[in-house]
Amino acid sequence: MEAFGLLVHGFEVLLTFKILLLMMLGLVLGIFVGVLPGLGGPNGVAILLPLTFTMEPTSAIVMLSCIYWGALFGGAITSILFNIPGEAWSVATTFDGYPMAQQGKAAEALTAAFTSSFIGSFVAVLLITFLAPGIASFALRFGPPEFFAVYFLTFCSFVGLGKEEKHKTLISMALGLLLTGIGMDTVSGQLRMTFGSDDLLRGINFLVAVIGLFGISEILLTMEERLALRGHAAAISPRVVLAVWKDLPKYWVTLLRSSAIGCWLGITPGGAIAASFMGYNLAKRFSKDKDSFGKGRIEGVFAPETAAHASGTSALLPMLALGIPGSGTAAILLGGLMVWGLNPGPLLFAEHKDFVWGLIASMYLGNLVGLVMVLSTVPLFAAVLRVPFAAIAPMIVVSCAVGAYAIQNAMFDIWLMLLFGVVGYVFKKISIPLAPFTLALVLGNRAEDSFRLSMIGSGGDLRVFWSNGLVGSIATLGLVLLFWPLVSAAVGRVRRGIA
Amino acid sequence: MSGAGGEPRAVASTRAVDIAVSLLLLAFAALMGWDNWKSGAGWAIDGPKAGYFPFYLSLLLAGASLFGLVKALVHRAGAASPFVNRDQLRRVLQVLVPTFLFCLLTQWLGIYVASFLLIAGFMRAVGRIAWWKSLATSLVFALAMFVTFDVAFDVIMPKGPLEAWLGF
Numbered sequence: 001m002e003a004f005g006l007l008v009h010g011f012e013v014l015l016t017f018k019i020l021l022l023m024m025l026g027l028v029l030g031i032f033v034g035v036l037p038g039l040g041g042p043n044g045v046a047i048l049l050p051l052t053f054t055m056e057p058t059s060a061i062v063m064l065s066c067i068y069w070g071a072l073f074g075g076a077i078t079s080i081l082f083n084i085p086g087e088a089w090s091v092a093t094t095f096d097g098y099p100m101a102q103q104g105k106a107a108e109a110l111t112a113a114f115t116s117s118f119i120g121s122f123v124a125v126l127l128i129t130f131l132a133p134g135i136a137s138f139a140l141r142f143g144p145p146e147f148f149a150v151y152f153l154t155f156c157s158f159v160g161l162g163k164e165e166k167h168k169t170l171i172s173m174a175l176g177l178l179l180t181g182i183g184m185d186t187v188s189g190q191l192r193m194t195f196g197s198d199d200l201l202r203g204i205n206f207l208v209a210v211i212g213l214f215g216i217s218e219i220l221l222t223m224e225e226r227l228a229l230r231g232h233a234a235a236i237s238p239r240v241v242l243a244v245w246k247d248l249p250k251y252w253v254t255l256l257r258s259s260a261i262g263c264w265l266g267i268t269p270g271g272a273i274a275a276s277f278m279g280y281n282l283a284k285r286f287s288k289d290k291d292s293f294g295k296g297r298i299e300g301v302f303a304p305e306t307a308a309h310a311s312g313t314s315a316l317l318p319m320l321a322l323g324i325p326g327s328g329t330a331a332i333l334l335g336g337l338m339v340w341g342l343n344p345g346p347l348l349f350a351e352h353k354d355f356v357w358g359l360i361a362s363m364y365l366g367n368l369v370g371l372v373m374v375l376s377t378v379p380l381f382a383a384v385l386r387v388p389f390a391a392i393a394p395m396i397v398v399s400c401a402v403g404a405y406a407i408q409n410a411m412f413d414i415w416l417m418l419l420f421g422v423v424g425y426v427f428k429k430i431s432i433p434l435a436p437f438t439l440a441l442v443l444g445n446r447a448e449d450s451f452r453l454s455m456i457g458s459g460g461d462l463r464v465f466w467s468n469g470l471v472g473s474i475a476t477l478g479l480v481l482l483f484w485p486l487v488s489a490a491v492g493r494v495r496r497g498i499a
Numbered sequence: 500m501s502g503a504g505g506e507p508r509a510v511a512s513t514r515a516v517d518i519a520v521s522l523l524l525l526a527f528a529a530l531m532g533w534d535n536w537k538s539g540a541g542w543a544i545d546g547p548k549a550g551y552f553p554f555y556l557s558l559l560l561a562g563a564s565l566f567g568l569v570k571a572l573v574h575r576a577g578a579a580s581p582f583v584n585r586d587q588l589r590r591v592l593q594v595l596v597p598t599f600l601f602c603l604l605t606q607w608l609g610i611y612v613a614s615f616l617l618i619a620g621f622m623r624a625v626g627r628i629a630w631w632k633s634l635a636t637s638l639v640f641a642l643a644m645f646v647t648f649d650v651a652f653d654v655i656m657p658k659g660p661l662e663a664w665l666g667f
Contacts, residue, residue, distance in 0.1 A: 185549040401614075402644065
């Protein structure tokens with residue numbers, strides 16, 4: 001068990017007073033942003049990223065990932081107590097969580113949510129621990145054509161499998177890829193699309209765009225909807241926690257099924273949203289008492305929370321092993337890694353063992369500490385929601401501006417953030433999906449570089465993407481996924497023809 | 500959100516915004532496509548030139564936007580659904596305009612003073628929170644930010660005349 005030894009080493013890296021302190025700080029900040037309306041995982045991580053710029057990478061990533069765990073836990077608090085999903089993937093949690101709170105069983109619902117988040121993440125972290133090194137060492141054999149094929153596959157799966165209208169996904173992706181091209185061309189050094197502007201010379205920073213797209217636009221949307229916060233109070237006593245935990249074994253099938261769904265959808269860029277709904281729906285379908293779902297059944301909290309968190313966590317697997325983020329937040333963490341000059345991907349496992357295993361160990365520890373912390377501090381954080389939105393909104397705007405400025409010390413970036421905020425608001429309202437945009441922004445340069453390096457290697461022959469079994473099957477799979485709606489329609493027709 | 504007196508009048512339909520966005524994206528794609536054509540969108544001896552990749556992306560963007568435009572024009576989908584109604588627009592502008600002013604002020608006064616003004620002003624004007632509460636909250640927030648970024652974490656933020664006068 002090589003992974004096990006490395007993991008123990010990872011824990012050794014972590015167990016210093018300073019890192020543990022940063023971990024707690026990250027968790028508190030994370031729960032805080034998770035609880036605030038209009039913020040959540042990706043926004044919180046993006047806004048708080050500048051705080052970590054002056055730290056060394058291991059401390060920084062530990063703190064960032066703890067902000068993320070904290071935000072995930074925090075999202076459940078708002079869904080259950082206030083019926084406001086902090087994130088799209090907490091929507092399914094409100095189905096049974098809020099009715100439970102209405103029936104005075106808020107503490108049970110919260111305990112169930114936190115516990116199942118922990119279980120889901122734990123299963124996913126186990127998966128990362130044992131699969132990621134293998135995938136990474138396999139991927140060490142990848143050259144530029146293989147990498148381009150993997151990027152191609154990722155983009156295609158968004159277009160082919162996404163629920164949104166195809167042309168809107170394409171718009172979002174093409175726009176993101178175009179924007180990453182602005183500035184100096186990394187291969188030839190030539191300037192492009194800068195139109196003589198010095199500010200555009202640096203290019204458009206991914207994080208600036210994300211802060212605007214998610215942070216500012218959420219504030220605009222929240223203002224538009226005029227959220228009236230009316231929630232239930234809750235304090236969790238150890239007795240309730242033990243009672244819920246005692247019943248856990250009864251739900252092992254649900255927990256296991258949701259974990260499996262979550263891990264699968266997290267690794268493929270299907271995402272936590274789909275996972276949470278699928279987890280909920282399957283739990284309902286296999287239940288003997290279907291009608292009690294939606295009326296405050298504890299299983300209806302276990303199922304989506306486990307799946308969402310298994311998926312949110314396992315989204316980090318392709319990010320670490322291949323450099324391809326499986327979710328928006330993973331994309332932002334990836335952006336953070338690049339700020340510190342670490343290039344996620346197979347080489348990371350070989351060259352920065354301390355860092356990688358420290359991060360993986362922090363996932364175990366962060367989740368455990370986070371679970372204890374949320375269980376004990378719920379009343380405190382629920383009180384945050386009683387602070388008037390008129391005070392919180394401008395503070396979030398300021399935090400966004402601070403974050404955008406700190407990345408490159410440029411005033412121009414604050415303006416850019418504002419612009420992206422408006423763009424994000426409009427896009428969300430006319431349902432142009434933002435996830436492909438984010439993905440394109442973070443992967444654009446690498447995709448282009450790997451394409452051009454492949455072309456240089458092959459002398460401009462596109463057949464290089466089918467030159468061996470590995471790259472050929474990835475590229476073909478990409479094409480199949482791109483045209484998936486057509487493929488599945490054709491398969492359906494053939495089947496009906498046979499039947 | 501429907502008030503007691505019925506639905507407030509819509510400012511624009513989703514379809515109108517759909518069309519406007521498609522047109523803007525088309526213009527953007529044309530601009531980018533043209534610039535990349537100038538940079539060289541063809542092949543050099545050693546592979547694609549600098550403008551090759553973005554040029555074809557511009558084409559893709561233009562194609563997808565054009566599809567969206569035609570679809571919105573032909574199907575009239577979303578013509579009945581409002582993009583934003585008057586009340587909503589007013590509330591969105593209530594936060595967008597101050598944010599714009601905040602960005603503008605940050606250039607002259609530095610981020611700490613500007614955020615003090617934004618938070619105090621917003622709490623007072625939009626939230627109708629008591630003067631003293633608004634001022635106290637924003638002062639504490641601005642100071643806490645200064646201590647966190649400038650003192651503790653060494654993250655440099657834009658500063659203005661006040662900080663210079665205080666010797667930072």
